[in-house]
């Protein structure tokens with residue numbers, strides 16, 4: 289327990305990091321260490337499914353059928369079962385996305401305060417449509433519902449970063465910051 | 468200190484250190500009086516702790532308002548099976564953003580509450596089920612959990628008390644329904660977050676089939692203060708049925724949106740007009756949702772009440788999660804309701820026909836009204852569909868979707884009719 293992350297906090301996080309590798313091994317090195325620690329926190333292996341799927345996505349950027357199958361195998365679950373769970377949760381990307389997954393909250397709080405303009409601005413600047421990845425593979429823009437920060441509209445999540453109070457006029461700066 | 472705004476009329480118990488970066492780490496937290504409640508707690512028996520929380524009258528802040536002490540008392544005391552605590556940090560009810568602020572500014576406040584609750588319900592493992600979107604909050608919380616382990620507030624023999632507790636941060640992956648307590652338990656177990664039929668209740672058969680208490684972040688964060696200062700101290704605020712202070716997340720068309728903590732008997736109207744500064748300059752407030760998007764919409768002349776559970780209910784809505792959404796006269800009610808209903812349609816887990824079909828039909832009909840393609844019969848149709856969604860399903864998500872539709876048609880029928888008859892919107896945009 290003295291090396292690596294504390295077992296209390298090893299859960300994978302379901303958003304991709306800026307640097308991900310679709311061919312990364314499941315799991316080696318520090319990730320293998322986290323995998324073992326995740327298992328130690330639950331009375332059965334099934335409970336590790338979300339933390340481990342999340343870790344796989346953190347590493348590989350999205351969850352291919354092969355990735356899900358491999359996670360299932362590691363946890364003694366069938367891949368059909370793991371897929372049925374993975375498809376329930378919106379943060380699991382079952383298709384590849386751009387280097388930056390830009391999620392704009394269009395829930396009621398943000399909708400009342402200009403979220404639509406942010407979405408329009410982003411689509412225009414990246415020349416994409418909702419859910420599509422830009423030609424250069426950099427951006428995928430999606431709408432999400434309530435990111436839990438409704439007093440700071442619009443809330444925008446880019447990979448594993450949160451931006452508060454984003455308005456249409458901030459779009460240019462936001463994209464510049466990512467580059 | 469406050470984030471982003473403070474108001475002198477607030478009573479800051481939970482939110483005292485919001486905005487104070489030095490309160491986040493364990494040393495800063497201890498300097499500010501953190502973890503002092505624990506000593507007194509360990510001198511009491513678990514049942515005595517439950518008794519204090521019962522006397523305080525603390526009610527669950529996740530939406531349903533169930534008395535916390537009473538919930539804890541349902542947990543078995545014999546201990547031949549493990550008991551669990553699941554802290555509900557899934558916060559995803561549109562309009563609600565208070566748990567996020569508690570965790571990102573005062574993570575140790577929550578951890579102390581979790582330790583006390585676990586001791587009282589005889590749990591030796593607690594899970595914080597936190598929504599996966601809270602990436603920055605998770606980083607803060609993770610840091611605090613590790614600090615608490617390192618300093619002997621978690622793990623074995625906590626502060627020499629003989630009490631052992633493990634705490635695990637468990638991330639969700641995007642599902643509003645995982646906030647419903649049995650959906651949460653299924654999700655924690657590695658399943659789809661589909662709510663379970665009750666009974667059995669979580670206290671009988673919860674996580675991994677074992678007795679489990681599910682409590683909201685704000686509920687647990689209030690516990691250290693109650694244990695340190697006593698039930699009577701907590702009852703100096705609020706009413707007999709709604710004691711204490713509560714965080715209100717205020718969003719929408721307001722001059723100063725954000726979280727405000729007030730005694731529960733504070734005036735709802737003054738919360739909106741004084742603390743939040745009312746609607747933007749030159750605008751009129753048109754409608755208010757006081758407790759997250761699943762409670763009935765209120766009109767301006769209905770909000771002359773206090774913020775208690777019973778006060779808001781008498782005024783025709785519910786306190787819910789305390790997520791207050793303000794809409795000014797530029798708001799198209801049909802559009803706003805359509806947005807809220809689409810949320811529930813998207814988040815319905817699909818187990819119950821009335822909810823699965825009802826939510827998508829409501830959304831479909833609302834879309835055509837908003838576009839100007841509505842028909843005169845659509846209003847009775849919406850009400851009919853809505854009435855078949857209330858009280859008929861495994862969990863109340865179905866009711867939540869029907870409520871804004873039904874209440875808005877009752878209160879803003881003119882606006883629906885203008886869309887239907889003239890294809891136009893009467894909002895002052």
Ligand SMILES: Cc1cc2nc3c(=O)[nH]c(=O)nc-3n(C[C@H](O)[C@H](O)[C@H](O)COP(=O)(O)O)c2cc1C
Nearest residue numbers: 527528529555557558559646647648682683686864
């Ligand atoms: C559809 C639905 C979503 C819910 N979402 C949340 C949530 O995000 N956070 C929360 O604390 N409670 C939520 N609840 C309430 C929980 O089911 C449960 O009552 C609560 O966590 C109990 O804690 P408390 O007694 O401390 O309030 C939700 C309920 C329903 C029906």
Ligand code: SF4
Nearest residue numbers: 816818819822860862
């Ligand atoms: S009411 Fe809706 S969300 Fe709740 S269990 Fe039924 S289908 Fe699922």
Ligand code: FES
Nearest residue numbers: 395397435437438
């Ligand atoms: S509505 Fe956008 S964060 Fe809640």
